[in-house]
Amino acid sequence: MTFAHLRIRKNTLKYVIPFVIGSIVLTQSACVSVTLERDEIENYLLAQQPEQALSTLESHQLKERNKSLYLLDKAMLLRMQNQFEDSNKVFEKAKKLTRKLDAISLREQAAAISINDSQRSYLPQNFEQVLVHCFQAINHLQLQQYADARVEVLQLSELLKQKDDIQMPFARYLSGLVFESNQEPDNALISYRKAYQAYSSYSSAIPLILKKDLLRLTDYLQLNDEHQKFLDEFDLEVWPKQQDIDQQAHAVAVVFNGLMPRKHSFEINVQSPSDGQLHRISTPFYEHRAAKVYGAELSSESLNTSSELIAQLDNQARTALNNEMPSIIARTIARVSIKNTAVDETKDNLPLLSLALNIAAILTEQADTRAWNTLPQQVLIMRLSLPAGNHDLKLNLLGSSLPDNIQTWKQVNMTKGESRFFSYHSPDSYVTQRKP
Amino acid sequence: MKNQWAKNFTLIAAISAGFILNGCSTTVKRLDSGEVTDLSGEWNDTDSRLVSEEMIRDVLSRPWINRFISENGNRPAVIVGGIRNLSHEHMNVATFINDIERELINSGEIDFVASKLERGEIRDERKDQELNASNETAKQMGQEYGADFMLKGSINTILDSIDDEQVRFYQIDLNLISLADNRKVWAGQKKIKKLIEKSAFRL
Numbered sequence: 035m036t037f038a039h040l041r042i043r044k045n046t047l048k049y050v051i052p053f054v055i056g057s058i059v060l061t062q063s064a065c066v067s068v069t070l071e072r073d074e075i076e077n078y079l080l081a082q083q084p085e086q087a088l089s090t091l092e093s094h095q096l097k098e099r100n101k102s103l104y105l106l107d108k109a110m111l112l113r114m115q116n117q118f119e120d121s122n123k124v125f126e127k128a129k130k131l132t133r134k135l136d137a138i139s140l141r142e143q144a145a146a147i148s149i150n151d152s153q154r155s156y157l158p159q160n161f162e163q164v165l166v167h168c169f170q171a172i173n174h175l176q177l178q179q180y181a182d183a184r185v186e187v188l189q190l191s192e193l194l195k196q197k198d199d200i201q202m203p204f205a206r207y208l209s210g211l212v213f214e215s216n217q218e219p220d221n222a223l224i225s226y227r228k229a230y231q232a233y234s235s236y237s238s239a240i241p242l243i244l245k246k247d248l249l250r251l252t253d254y255l256q257l258n259d260e261h262q263k264f265l266d267e268f269d270l271e272v273w274p275k276q277q278d279i280d281q282q283a284h285a286v287a288v289v290f291n292g293l294m295p296r297k298h299s300f301e302i303n304v305q306s307p308s309d310g311q312l313h314r315i316s317t318p319f320y321e322h323r324a325a326k327v328y329g330a331e332l333s334s335e336s337l338n339t340s341s342e343l344i345a346q347l348d349n350q351a352r353t354a355l356n357n358e359m360p361s362i363i364a365r366t367i368a369r370v371s372i373k374n375t376a377v378d379e380t381k382d383n384l385p386l387l388s389l390a391l392n393i394a395a396i397l398t399e400q401a402d403t404r405a406w407n408t409l410p411q412q413v414l415i416m417r418l419s420l421p422a423g424n425h426d427l428k429l430n431l432l433g434s435s436l437p438d439n440i441q442t443w444k445q446v447n448m449t450k451g452e453s454r455f456f457s458y459h460s461p462d463s464y465v466t467q468r469k470p
Numbered sequence: 471m472k473n474q475w476a477k478n479f480t481l482i483a484a485i486s487a488g489f490i491l492n493g494c495s496t497t498v499k500r501l502d503s504g505e506v507t508d509l510s511g512e513w514n515d516t517d518s519r520l521v522s523e524e525m526i527r528d529v530l531s532r533p534w535i536n537r538f539i540s541e542n543g544n545r546p547a548v549i550v551g552g553i554r555n556l557s558h559e560h561m562n563v564a565t566f567i568n569d570i571e572r573e574l575i576n577s578g579e580i581d582f583v584a585s586k587l588e589r590g591e592i593r594d595e596r597k598d599q600e601l602n603a604s605n606e607t608a609k610q611m612g613q614e615y616g617a618d619f620m621l622k623g624s625i626n627t628i629l630d631s632i633d634d635e636q637v638r639f640y641q642i643d644l645n646l647i648s649l650a651d652n653r654k655v656w657a658g659q660k661k662i663k664k665l666i667e668k669s670a671f672r673l
Contacts, residue, residue, distance in 0.1 A: 126560075137672040181555055188558040192629055 068100075072296065072407060075107070079293060079408065079461040082436055084114035087408075099142070099155040102131050103404055106158065110169070110408040114459045118173035125170045132158050132166075147369055150316075151362065151402035159358075160197045161350040162406050164190060164205050171212055172288060175455035180215040187212045187225075199357070203232035204345030204413055207244055211286065215453055219276075223251040240268070241342045243415060249273040274419070282419045283448030285427055287332045287456045289341060292325030292411030292463040295348050297355075299401035300470045311377060311392055315366055317359070318401040319470035320352050325411055326462040328433040332416045334425045345413035351405070362402075370399070411463060422450040431460055511638060511666035513561050513625075521642050522569035525658045529621075529646060530579050534655040538618070547581040548574060548646070549617035557627035557640065570621065570644075583617040619646050619655065634668040 071094045078087035088111040096104050105128035112121035135157045145153035158166070167190035174183035187209040194202065206229035213222035226247050233240050245268045252261035254276035297318045304313045330341040373395035380388040418427070425448065429441040441458050448454050501507060506516045538546045550571055555561050567585075575582045584592060599608040623644035630637045639661065646656040 133668075134672065137669050139672050141673065182560060185555065185558065185560050188627075192558060192631070196631060 068404075076293065076296075076407070079114075080463070082438065082461070084111045084459070087111050088115070099153070100404065101155070102128055102135060102158055103156045103406060105131065106162065106166070106406045107408045109166075110406075113169060113173055113457075114408075118177050122170050122173045125166050125173075128158070129166055132163060146365060148372055149398050150369070150400050151365060152400060152404065154402075156404050158406065159351070159354045160200045161202065161347075161354050162409070163197075164193060164200065164202045165347070165406075165409065167193065168202075168205050168208055171208060172455065172457055175212065175215065176457060178454075180212070183212045184216050200350075200354075201232040201235055202345075202350070203229045203236070203238070204347075206232055207241075207344060210247065211453070211455075219251055219254060223248075223255060223257075226251065241344050241415070243342055243344070243417060245270060246273040250276055250279065279419070280451045283422045283425075283450060284453040285332065285334070285418045285420065285425070285446070285448070285456065286453055287330070287341075287416050287418075287427075287429055287458070289327070289330045289414040289429070289431070290410035290412075290457065290459045291327050291414055292323060292348075293461045294351060294405065294407055294409035294411055295321045295323040295465075296407055297321075297401075297403035297405045298468060299403055301399075301401075303396070309381070311374065312396050313370060313374070314396045314399040315370060316399050316401040317362060317366065317470075318355065318403050320348065320355060321465050322467040323348065323411060323463050324466050325460070326433050326435050326464070327431045327439075327460045330414055330416065330432060331430045332418045333428050333430070334418060334420055337418060337420060339416045339418045341414035341416045343412060344415045346411070347409055347413065348411045351409075366399075370395075373399075410459065410461070417453075420448065422448055422452075424448075427456065429456070429458055431458075434460060434462055436460075436462055508664075511636070511664050512559050513557070513640065515565070517640070517662060518566045518569050521660045521662070522566060522573050525642070525644055525660055526570060526573035526577065528658050529644070529656050530577050532656050534646070535579060538655075542618075545579065545581050546618045547583050547615055548619045548621060549583040550574075550585060551620040551622040553622065553644075554624040557625050558629055559627065561625065563625070566625075574621075581615065583615055589614070617649055619648055621646050634670050636666045636668070638664045638666060640664075 071090065074090045075087045078084070078090060088108065091104065091107055091111065105124055109121045109124035109128060112118075112124060135155050139155065142154040167186045171183045171186035171190070174180070174186060190205055190209060194200070194205065206225050210222040210225035210229060213219075213225060226244060229244055230240060230248060233244070245264070248264050249261065249268065249270060250273055252258075252264060253273075297320055299316045300319050301314055301316045305311070306313065332339050332341075373391070377388050377392045377395060380391060424445050427443040427446055429443075431439040431441075443456055446454060503515070504519075508514065508516070535546060550567050553563050553567055553570075555563050571582065574580060583589075593611075596609050596611055600611070603609075621644055623642065626641045626643070628639040628641075630639075640663075642660045642662075644656075644658045645654050647654050
């Protein structure tokens with residue numbers, strides 16, 4: 035059946051056209067509202083005011099299809115305020131919802147094919163799902179709930195097994211740290227090995243901290259051949275021995291640096307020379323950002339250590355988008371084709387409706403620019419080994435333009451062989467390029 | 471014709487309203503605590519109860535208990551130590567420990583000693599009694615009953631998934647260890663296997 039065959043009375047236009055226009059206005063205003071909310075949250079984060087960002091997030095009307103994003107942002111903003119227990123409760127909700135959203139909704143797929151991709155519920159990207167476990171594990175580590183952190187890295191490992199298309203060296207390295215906190219050096223070594231393989235597969239530099247851990251554990255577990263292989267490859271003469279590690283306490287600080295670049299839409303508008311019909315194709319792309327902090331130093335009394343870059347999360351995000359692009363383009367072409375058919379079918383009998391549909395088709399054709407925007411851009415890590423006892427720790431952010439660029443943790447009591455975890459978010463960053 | 475249309479419209483509106491109202495309401499149904507309710511497939515109250523009942527039945531039926539009574543002339547005193555969650559799930563291990571404690575105490579075949587946390591609180595109370603209670607009613611320090619055995623264990627899982635199906639295998643290991651000489655006098659094991667099928671579609 036075609037549109038021309040439908041018996042649409044002329045006075046139906048009185049209702050259809052306002053309906054089409056109303057839908058456009060609603061879609062456009064919703065889009066503007068989301069952008070304004072994102073701008074506001076970003077501004078608060080750049081000013082190091084996560085509590086204001088959270089108030090903004092909670093004050094806006096929540097659409098059911100964006101609920102997973104809301105939960106992810108909320109959990110992140112809570113952890114930025116050191117509310118780790120609450121953050122984990124919200125992350126758990128996000129995880130449950132993600133499992134539910136993993137199933138296909140035919141209704142949402144139909145809406146995505148006929149209106150735009152934003153009509154679907156936001157299903158966190160694979161790398162975002164992995165990061166949920168990472169942040170939960172870090173929350174547990176900071177709360178000294180090592181067994182619970184272990185549960186997270188087991189779930190993480192299971193997820194990475196299922197989503198074999200992603201390599202997350204940071205997640206693997208974190209798993210190693212968690213196993214070591216649970217006194218499981220053999221499992222820790224397996225995770226460090228996987229981290230090493232993941233870094234190698236990306237042709238990324240192997241962080242020094244990982245090289246030292248691999249040398250230490252292969253030596254401790256008497257895996258002599260593997261130890262020699264790492265020795266030859268890393269060209270390191272000094273690394274801490276397990277016996278020394280057992281005699282000291284360790285402060286591990288993680289800096290979540292910068293802000294994940296936001297997604298924008300890139301539009302191509304074309305007018306058909308034959309019938310004057312307008313066509314639009316809209317695809318998402320990530321802007322480019324730069325973090326102002328270029329490094330960090332952790333110190334206590336006369337001892338100090340410098341940070342190392344362990345994850346570049348915006349690269350993960352770009353890779354995920356590139357991998358998804360063929361299906362985004364396929365859906366866009368299908369959608370444009372459906373919208374054009376509707377316009378063509380009504381052109382002869384109902385030209386006014388045809389015009390309204392054409393305008394609607396163009397204005398509703400918007401790329402899905404939703405993403406977990408409160409994520410950091412980079413992860414920096416450092417470990418400071420100290421004698422057991424009470425210590426004041428000082429984290430100095432290098433390059434920060436904000437006045438509170440020094441974070442301190444006072445009178446931290448650390449026992450022999452123990453690792454204590456600390457983290458700090460520094461969203462201070464700026465956009466360098468907003469072009470595809 | 472017009473009437474027919476009106477009738478149909480009323481019917482559709484009534485059904486839609488019914489669906490909407492049903493979707494908005496919260497329903498609560500009381501269940502028997504012994505009823506098996508598997509919703510997500512994760513470790514739940516039923517698993518905790520069934521495992522504790524079965525393992526305690528096993529521990530109390532083994533020869534170590536009679537051997538102890540014949541050697542010492544009294545019932546063994548047991549304490550529950552740590553039970554490690556080595557599984558893929560965040561579990562409330564405390565409810566599992568409580569289930570085990572309840573089964574052991576109610577069996578009447580052993581004496582049961584309060585846990586480390588509980589003992590601390592009771593010692594504080596005794597200290598307080600030394601200062602504030604009358605001599606006749608104050609309880610003395612140093613009169614605690616020492617446990618003979620400690621029950622320790624772990625909960626492990628193995629997952630196997632493909633597409634929308636997952637097999638969850640739980641293995642619960644408990645050991646009863648003599649506090650006098652570290653001998654393991656009993657080792658119990660319980661396995662649970664669950665097949666979880668996830669729907670590929672949703673509304």
